[in-house]
Amino acid sequence: MDKLITIVGLGPGDPGMLPMKVWEQLNSGVPVYLRTKIHPTVDWLDKQGIKYKALDKYYDRAATFDEVYLQIAREIIRVAQNGPVIYAVPGHPMVAEESVRLILSFAAKEGIQVRVVPAMSFLDALSASLGLDPAKGMHILDALSLDEQHPDPRVGTVVTQVYDRITAGEAKLALMEYYPDEHTVTVVRAAGIPGEERIERVPLYELDRLTWLDHLTSLYIEPLAAEPAVTEEFNNSETTGGAGEDTVYHCSFPLDPLVEVMAALRAENGCPWDREQTHQSLKQYLIEETYEVIDALDEGPMYKICEELGDLLLQIVFHAQIASENNHFDMNDVVEAITEKMLRRHPHVFGTTQVKNSQEVLINWDKIKAQERGEESQVKPLLASIPRGLPALLRAEKVQAKAARVGFDWPDYHGALDKVKEELQEVIQALQAPNDAAVAEEIGDLLFAVVNLARLLEVEAEGALTQTTNKFIKRFNYIEQQATRSGQKLTELNLQQMDQWWEEAKAKE
Numbered sequence: 290m291d292k293l294i295t296i297v298g299l300g301p302g303d304p305g306m307l308p309m310k311v312w313e314q315l316n317s318g319v320p321v322y323l324r325t326k327i328h329p330t331v332d333w334l335d336k337q338g339i340k341y342k343a344l345d346k347y348y349d350r351a352a353t354f355d356e357v358y359l360q361i362a363r364e365i366i367r368v369a370q371n372g373p374v375i376y377a378v379p380g381h382p383m384v385a386e387e388s389v390r391l392i393l394s395f396a397a398k399e400g401i402q403v404r405v406v407p408a409m410s411f412l413d414a415l416s417a418s419l420g421l422d423p424a425k426g427m428h429i430l431d432a433l434s435l436d437e438q439h440p441d442p443r444v445g446t447v448v449t450q451v452y453d454r455i456t457a458g459e460a461k462l463a464l465m466e467y468y469p470d471e472h473t474v475t476v477v478r479a480a481g482i483p484g485e486e487r488i489e490r491v492p493l494y495e496l497d498r499l500t501w502l503d504h505l506t507s508l509y510i511e512p513l514a515a516e517p518a519v520t521e522e523f524n525n526s527e528t529t530g531g532a533g534e535d536t537v538y539h540c541s542f543p544l545d546p547l548v549e550v551m552a553a554l555r556a557e558n559g560c561p562w563d564r565e566q567t568h569q570s571l572k573q574y575l576i577e578e579t580y581e582v583i584d585a586l587d588e589g590p591m592y593k594i595c596e597e598l599g600d601l602l603l604q605i606v607f608h609a610q611i612a613s614e615n616n617h618f619d620m621n622d623v624v625e626a627i628t629e630k631m632l633r634r635h636p637h638v639f640g641t642t643q644v645k646n647s648q649e650v651l652i653n654w655d656k657i658k659a660q661e662r663g664e665e666s667q668v669k670p671l672l673a674s675i676p677r678g679l680p681a682l683l684r685a686e687k688v689q690a691k692a693a694r695v696g697f698d699w700p701d702y703h704g705a706l707d708k709v710k711e712e713l714q715e716v717i718q719a720l721q722a723p724n725d726a727a728v729a730e731e732i733g734d735l736l737f738a739v740v741n742l743a744r745l746l747e748v749e750a751e752g753a754l755t756q757t758t759n760k761f762i763k764r765f766n767y768i769e770q771q772a773t774r775s776g777q778k779l780t781e782l783n784l785q786q787m788d789q790w791w792e793e794a795k796a797k798e
Contacts, residue, residue, distance in 0.1 A: 417480075
């Protein structure tokens, strides 16, 4: 008998919104399993005589929702080993359904075919009830995962699974980190279900005071109002070249307010700390803020990236202000210089130069840089322009990439992979007759070879290693948490126990 799982959606709760194709599946005679029978449409199914098995028992047995969904997914996979099965979930199967995600993953490994029959989701009903257009931007979060998921206050945010007042209270505290306490939120219960739908707007700080919250409740948070932008226009037809004589650039976000704030901080009656700073004293902060931006880019939330870019921009404005006080240059000079440089170094966009690919763009870029510095007639090492202060992995990658531009490179990654194997053997040989200097040199060669392999595979070595380090930290934190729960200290654990929890952390990922 064929192994087939048909996953169907029951819609937001109004039986009238149940798709005909779903109804046909439920009436097909194939065994039907429900994630939960606590859903308005299920009452109607009972009246129609539809037979099913509900899996609510797992909600009572498991300690967390993650465990609930995992156990449900495993049961559906087990049943499907013996023949076709229908698995029905509230709403749309692919919207906020962790059990469906797990089933799809497990089924692929077990060779079980899966078919998804969609239905109207709670998001459709919510959008209709509140008059929202998701195409204008909408961020969706799970109230049970706000420690990992974060809102973007610039767009409308939907928070699902606000089950009860306890969940609402925890969600409120998490959201108040990003919104004012009095920010108005819209609480929606049973969206789209006639006679049961309830909508109420309350200040965020009152969210957990509502007494009618249940498993059909979601939250909509309007975006924070942005300050009106000042718009300026300037004609840049003389420098745009191929962009056209009538090209006009619109400056919707001028730097004037930030520059004026910094000037006030550095003024005679300004901030004592800001007044004491110099280009040299600020170097450490410039580096720190740059790494904060990188961390934000790795984490992903847009609001965090925006915030960290602002902090980095502040450092640039700070340096420009100090230079301006010494009559060297000001922020206008900084913006003007980089704008002219970008126009000049992109003749394939703003001029008539033709390029075939990004590699030719980089070659042209280096030629233009050399012309700007008058270096074409000078003998200067090709790799001399790469800063020595870069992180080691990043510097190695830039050295290799620049050498590759003039043809000093492997044809593809296979040669680099062989080089990694060769360097690894040399490390092993160096360890045979221990010599600290020789081992260090061979380890360095191996790292350099690995960076080269990563480059040819279009993997950023610095980012890849950072991601792996973060993964290690996350898994090790899990070991610490388990040790604490069992009343043990890390120093009291043996390697076997730590390795067991390490594997558990991997499985959770």
